[in-house]
Amino acid sequence: MRYGLVGSTGRMGQEIQKAFVDHTLCLTVNYEGSWSDGGKPDVIMDFSNPSCLPETVRLCREHGAALVIGTTGLKDGDFEMLRELARQVAVVQSYNFSIGINALKIILANYSKFFEDWDLEIVEIHHNKKKDAPSGTAIMLQNATGRPCPMHSLRIGGVPGDHNVIFSNEGEVLSFNHRAISRSVFAYGALRAAEFAATAKPGLYSFEEVLQCSLKKS
Ligand SMILES: NC(=O)C1=CN([C@@H]2O[C@H](COP(=O)(O)OP(=O)(O)OC[C@H]3O[C@@H](n4cnc5c(N)ncnc54)[C@H](OP(=O)(O)O)[C@@H]3O)[C@@H](O)[C@H]2O)C=CC1
Numbered sequence: 060m061r062y063g064l065v066g067s068t069g070r071m072g073q074e075i076q077k078a079f080v081d082h083t084l085c086l087t088v089n090y091e092g093s094w095s096d097g098g099k100p101d102v103i104m105d106f107s108n109p110s111c112l113p114e115t116v117r118l119c120r121e122h123g124a125a126l127v128i129g130t131t132g133l134k135d136g137d138f139e140m141l142r143e144l145a146r147q148v149a150v151v152q153s154y155n156f157s158i159g160i161n162a163l164k165i166i167l168a169n170y171s172k173f174f175e176d177w178d179l180e181i182v183e184i185h186h187n188k189k190k191d192a193p194s195g196t197a198i199m200l201q202n203a204t205g206r207p208c209p210m211h212s213l214r215i216g217g218v219p220g221d222h223n224v225i226f227s228n229e230g231e232v233l234s235f236n237h238r239a240i241s242r243s244v245f246a247y248g249a250l251r252a253a254e255f256a257a258t259a260k261p262g263l264y265s266f267e268e269v270l271q272c273s274l275k276k277s
């Protein structure tokens with residue numbers, strides 16, 4: 060697979076390059092500018108900042124490349140841009156490319172109805188360089204529960220990503236905790252999404268859908 064990488068110099072950009080060692084990096088974008096080997100990428104990876112999205116979308120259109128986007132902090136207009144691009148190419152968008160978080164999304168979507176009258180709060184912990192709060196994952200998990208709830212963000216040390224979804228009533232506490240031990244899990248998930256997107260029909264896909272498709276095939 061030939062891939063482009065928006066945010067190539069960042070923490071995730073570095074992890075992606077390690078996970079994609081068997082593939083060819085042919086285009087990069089970062090604050091310092093862009094570079095290309097002159098050929099077409101099959102897929103473009105974007106782990107950067109929402110301000111890069113117009114350039115990412117332009118590059119996907121120019122090359123007819125699929126897109127895998129993990130950048131958080133997207134606004135309604137950004138999602139509109141992704142839906143528009145997805146008419147032309149496959150787009151996989153997720154605020155979290157770990158298997159555990161995507162399994163948790165399915166659990167919450169199916170079982171939150173049991174706890175409709177319980178209190179619900181989400182606590183997320185990330186490294187002190189993270190720019191956005193609450194995390195994209197916290198927003199995604201809240202959406203999966205089907206109702207708004209208070210979200211709390213801690214920015215400490217080098218934590219790659221911890222999420223706690225806590226339900227409680229007068230007599231019980233039920234909490235779901237996911238901890239990313241290494242940032243590499245996101246990069247390996249993104250690789251799985253890229254392999255899917257490179258051959259998928261145009262459309263906007265979640266990572267959960269990518270995982271469901273591979274379960275159906277096995
Ligand atoms: N979906 C998921 O599973 C995950 C998503 N993320 C998300 O990925 C994103 C990146 O995270 P992380 O790698 O930690 O962040 P970093 O700050 O380490 O990296 C950001 C990258 O984007 C580049 N960049 C930022 N703004 C611009 C711009 N305006 N023009 C060109 N290049 C730009 C930076 O370039 P330069 O180095 O030159 O400044 C850098 O390469 C975040 O939104 C984060 O929340 C993170 C982990 C997992």
Ligand SMILES: O=C(O)C1=N[C@H](C(=O)O)C[C@H](O)C1
Binds near residue numbers: 154155185190194221
């Ligand atoms: O910025 C990070 O590091 C992470 N961002 C994503 C988010 O905002 O949810 C995913 C992961 O938790 C790491």
